[in-house]
Every structure is written in structure tokens, then in C-alpha cells.
Amino acid sequence: MTDLVSRLAAIVGAANLLSAEHDVAPFVTDYRGRYHGRPLAVALPASTAEVAALVRLCAAENIAIVPQGGNTSTCGAATPDGSGRQLVIALRRLNRLRAVDVPGRAITVEAGMTLAAVQQAAADAGCLFPLSLASEGSCQIGGNLATNAGGLAVLRYGTMRELALGLEVVLPDGTVLDALSSLRKDTSGLDVKQLFIGAEGQLGLITAATLKLYPQPSARATAMLAVGSAEQAIATLTALQDAFGDRLTTFEMMSEACQRLLDKYQPGKVPFFSPWALLVELSDSGAPATLQAAFENWLAHAANLLDGVLAHSEAERTRLWQLREDMSETQKRDGASIKHDIGVPSSAIPAFLAECDAALQAAFPGVRIIAFGHAGDGNLHYNISYTRPGNAALFDDEDAVNAIVYEHVYRHRGTLAAEHGVGQLKGHWLARYKDPAALALMRSVKRAIDPQGIMNPGKWL
Template structure:
């Protein structure tokens, strides 16, 4: 492979080809430390032309490619295998702003720009890019697109699929698809860019994107509310939507088990503990005090067990910090079997009740940590056992997953609402995805990547298997 690596260096420059273990190490281990790979090398191209040349070279030598952005995948979607024969292509050098058009509310950026950088550029221009994730300081736009990322504001603004106007993509054979259109309406045939959003790098390598911007909200009303059941939380969601329309930006829920964990590791910061906590936020133009008063007046007509309203930006950030601390807090408390599931919002109460009953019948010491984006039906449904049983937790992972996913699909849901499929869930996708949909996915993969060189071993096996 020395001739191949010399050719890679000729394309991107020798300093941008990493081969020593101490240099490649950050690219070989996934975010949750479940998958450890061994790449042939890591190449760091700086332009779309260099990416195209690399993919042409990989086709010529039949070398598999693993695209990697910020390496924040929780499913091993950006981790190479252990063969030592896969080239990781890292995109951090493709990080330029290409255009921003405030009159058209659009921005064009390269795929290696972090989400936080895009947010900052939008804010500096008096606009909002609404995608918001816990990893926004390190995750990259290419990865957000490849997993169709959602985050905290999907309820109002949608996922990356809804936020994307155009893409530039290098196909597996090195051809470049130039579709960086900023149009919102185009009925000229199939919208082929949609093939690459959510494809986890298996159909091509995204190098740039044109994204939607929105007016920057000047008013926020944020409340931490307590209700006595998950059904009450979903009823509150429906009522808020009816009362405030698309000013309802976010609606998060957390079970009492989540709240007790937060109290354990962040004592004194929770305003109260109720069977279910809701973090709801309205955003709009105008004055925050007026919007907050509208929310207070409306809440006075509802059945709320307890509640606090953020009266300042500092209060608002304090409430958000509690929600954003949930994942790290659970990690501090020990291992868990994590599920990034989605069901229709209306089905959340039935799913929670039925799934807990089914799990407890088989695993009596189960502890369920349920929280997430109830406004769009995306729950983080995480399973552990009470100690000392938790030491054997992962011996039961397949059995736990089968119970959870069976009920998810019984409620017309999905096993991957936000974090993708990757290596972690590929075999479950084969079990639950509609067979015809799977075959269509394989057919598209076969057309675009007949040799199966793009990110093999993830949601579809390479070569149309």
C-alpha cells in the first residue's frame, strides 16, 4: 500500500496524511468507546477537488472509505473496521464559509465546519440557524447531514432534511454533484440531494451545503413545569400547540428517575421533583416580558402540579443546563443500554407504560431513564439495573433491545430517531425496516457504489448485499 499512500500524499499534501498510531488514534475510537478501528491512514483534504481525487484513487485501488466529521457518532457510524485497509477521510479542513444571503435567509458552508460555527455566523448576520445539539461545539455539518440530525428545535424547524436547500456531494467514482441551490421551490424532477441526507456516508461524501436561516428571535418564554403523568405531559403539548402555534419551539420531558439523578449529581439545582418534568420554550420577535406574561396567563388555566418561569436570560440558561446535563449525569451514574427511539407524540404514554411492564416481567430490577424531545416523539429510553445486577447489564442487551424495538414498531415508530444506525443498529434495521424499503435502499447503493467502498459495514453491507 506504500504506492497508494504516496498517491494520497500527492493529493492532499504529506502533512495531511496520518499513519502513525498516535496521530490516527482520535479517528479510530467512537464517541461511546464501543468501537475501536484500525485505519490504513487518515487523509485530511482541504478542497472538494482533493476529495474527488481521493475517491477516484480509492476506486482505482479498491480501497474502502470511511468519511468522518467530528467523530461524535453514538452508533459507530464513522469508525473504521479493524482490517487496516480502510482510508478515513476527515473533513475538518473543509471548514469555509462560501456564502451568506440574509435577504434569501440562506448560508452555504463546507461540511467540516462545526455546528457551533454555523450558529455563530448566522447570529452575527442577525439570523438563526436553529439546529441545536449537545455536541454542537465539535460535531460537523457533514455529519449532521449524514445522520439527518434533529436536536432540540425539531418541533418548530424540523430536522436537517427540512433545513437543507442544496448540497455538494462527491460520488464514489469521484464525480461531483453540484446542487448548492438556495431555492425553496424547484419542481424539476427528483430532489436527488435527499438521497445523501441520512445516508451515513454510504452513497457519497458531502463536501458543502446550503442551509436555511430564520429571523433571530428576540423574545423567549421558558418554563420548567411539573405534571403528574406522561399523558398529562402530552396533553399539555397538544394544548400549547393549539394556544401558541409555531411559537412553541421546544417541548422536552424527563421522568422522575431522571430528576432524581439530576438531584443526586447537581444537588439543589432542580426547582422541584414531580412524576414528570417538562421544559417548554416559546420564541418570537418582540419583547420577552410580553411573551412570558402570555405564557404565565395561559398556564394559570391549566392543570400544572408545579412550575417556574425563567425571568432572565440567566434563568433560562440555568433551566437549559439541567436538561443538557441529563446525558452526562446518567453516564456518571454507570452504564446503560441506550435507545434513540421515536414514536408519534400521541403514542408516548402508551409506549412508556407497555414497555416498562414488558421489561419488568423479564428483568425485575430494571431501571428506566426516559427523557427527550417529546414534541417530535424522540425519546432517549435508557435501561440499567439496580446494583449489583448492573454489572451484567450488557449480557441482556439483545433481549432488552428486542422488547423495546418490538413495542416501538408496534406504535409505528423507529429505532433511530436522531443518532443514525451505524454499526450498532444495522442488524436491527434488517429486522424491522419494511423489506421493500430495504431493497430500494440496496438498489440505490448498488447504482451509486457498486463496489461497496463507501463506509462499508454500516446500515447496509457493501456491494448491495
């Protein structure tokens, strides 16, 4: 094994192969602290050629590989096991901007660029890269692609699957797949890049991507609105879509429990308390005053609204957005919870919430449910705490809680992983609920591309 470590170091340089316990510590625990591993080493390659050489050596020696981006996974997807025989390949040094094509509205970046850096590179070119996440300062584009990230603007722009035009991928035998392209139309066979988006590093290691850019909006109109029920929230979504079409960029929901929790840690910043708060944003080209006036006119005649705050400046817009963006961290500050990153059709959100809330309350009287998220695309963060007095045994109840939640999710033809992936956390639940034919196809693809099974083993494939 010492000889193997030396050969790995020869590829990336001794300073970029970490093996001491204190050096590998940031790479071996997931974001939530639920999964811990012990790798053979952590390699920090600086080029696609170095990644390919690492993978070829690992394939020859039958050493498993764990690809890692910003290590912001919430389900252990980028955490090695405890065997000491898995190489973590972390891509933070593979972080160059390769090209910007403004007329073609495309940007080519390496996988280790943070999402914030890609957003800034697009902005520097007068364009918009629309993916936006709370972790955008630390998550990396490779990880965003590997989990098919969505975020706050899916309603208008789609997930990473829709935003990716081309990929460069190192396959499990070390072959480099060059599928980088800015083409919007290509009917020459299967779109192989799609195999790797959402695969969580189990089929290959993404090293670069060509991504869609959009014109920078010149106008935004933002409001936080109060409604009395989930049904009224979805009715408001429909009315906004009818009135504004794809200018509706964001439609977020936060329950009253969320609002109370925010007020607990940020007193005086929540503008009102209501059964549901909606964060709504429109974006468009043209004069800001025109969009603002159209939104104000719509608000003046809208049904179902109990209250509302309309941003009249960028500072006011930022304050409204901050409340939504602080939600996850605020809940973490308040204590542990059983988290769900579920999705149901937007039209099914009211029924799901009513039925699942009732089932959880019946099973765990007094349970606290924190529900918030991207209601425009049906993706809810549905988090549970206080299943027992004192919450001391919360995770003892995790399987029972999950069984109730996922039963109701799939009753409404939803998904247990709408944004954060599956990783180690949800693989057994995926096996229970995913269509067997779909699972069989995915496993066939895995066997065909990675017959040795060295790419990110121990995850859901």
C-alpha cells in the first residue's frame, strides 16, 4: 500500500496527496456530520490528465474512488467508508474558467469551480448563470451536476440537467469522455452526458462542463406575501403564472412554524406571521419601473392575500431573500431534525401536507414539522423534530418517520430526493419505492460502465 501511495503522489505531487489524519479530516465527514470515513488518501488533482491518471491507477489496483466537490452533501454521497481502501479525489484545484461564449450564451468551466465563482464569471461577461443555492459559496459545479441540483430558480430555468450543454468525464477505466459542446440541438444518437448528471459520481468523474447562460434581467420585482392555507398558496402560484408566465422566477413557501423559528433567532425581522408566507420574485428585461408597476397592479387585485411586503429597493429585496436563505441554518441552530428533501407535483402540495401532517401527529403527538421550500416546482424541505419529549431519542424514530413521509410522498407520485440526492442516507428507501424496471435499468448501466464497481461504492447503485 505504501508503494501505491507513492505512485499516487507521483501523479499529483506529494503536497497534493493528503494522508495524515489532520490533513484528511475536512474531507471525511459529510456536511451534517452523520457519516465519517477513513480514506486511503485524498488526492487533489489540478488537471483532467491528472484525474485520468489517478483513475487508471486505481482501476489497475482495484482501489475504489470517491469523487468529492465542495463536500456539502447532506446524505453522505461524497464520504468514504472506513476501510482505508478508498481514494477521495477532491476537485478544488480543478477550478479554471475555460471559455465564455456570449453570443452562444454558454460558459465552460472546470468541475472544481464554486457555484458562486461561475455566477460571477457569467456576470463579468454581462450574463446570468441562474442556479442559486444557499451553499453557493462552497458547493462546486461538479457536485451540482452529480446531484442534478435545482435551487431557487428551477421554476423558470430548470435543474442542472436543463442547464448543462456538455460534459467532460473521466470514466472508470481512465478514459476521458469529451462531450463538451455548446450546441442546443444535436440528434446524433443518445445524449450520453445525461448518464452522469444525477449519478452522484457512481458512473464517472465529471471534470468540466459547458453550461447555459442567459441575459441578465434588468428588472426584478420581489414580495413576501401572506396566505391563509396551502390551498391558497397554490392558487396564488397559478394566478401568478397566468398573469406573468415565465417572468415568475421564484415561488417559495414557508410555514408559520418557519416564521416563528426565524423570529426566535432574528427578532423583529419577520414582517408578519401567517399560516403560510410566500416569497415571490419576477424578473424580466426592460425598465424596472414597468415590471414593478405591473406587479403592484396584480397585488392590488389579487385574491387570497392576507398581508404582504413589496420590496422597493435592492436593500429591501435582500432582506426578504435573507429570511428564506437563513431558514436551513436557523433550523440547524435550533437543534437536530429528521430532514426530507421531497418533491410532489405542486398541485398535490396541499393534500400531501394535510395528510402527512395528520399521520405524523397521530404517530408522534406534539411533533414539530418545519415545511418550506420551492413550491413552484414542488420541492419541499419537510423536516421533523420533537418526536418525543425532550427530543432525546429523535433518530430512534427516524425509520418510522420516514416510512410515514415517503408513503404519502409516493401516494402523490412524488420523489424522496428532489434536490440533495440519495447518497448513503436513502438508498434502502429508493430500493423500496423506485419503479423496479427503472432500478434494473440503472444497475445495468452501472455494470456496463463500471464493471469493477470502483466508482463511489456503497451508495445507492
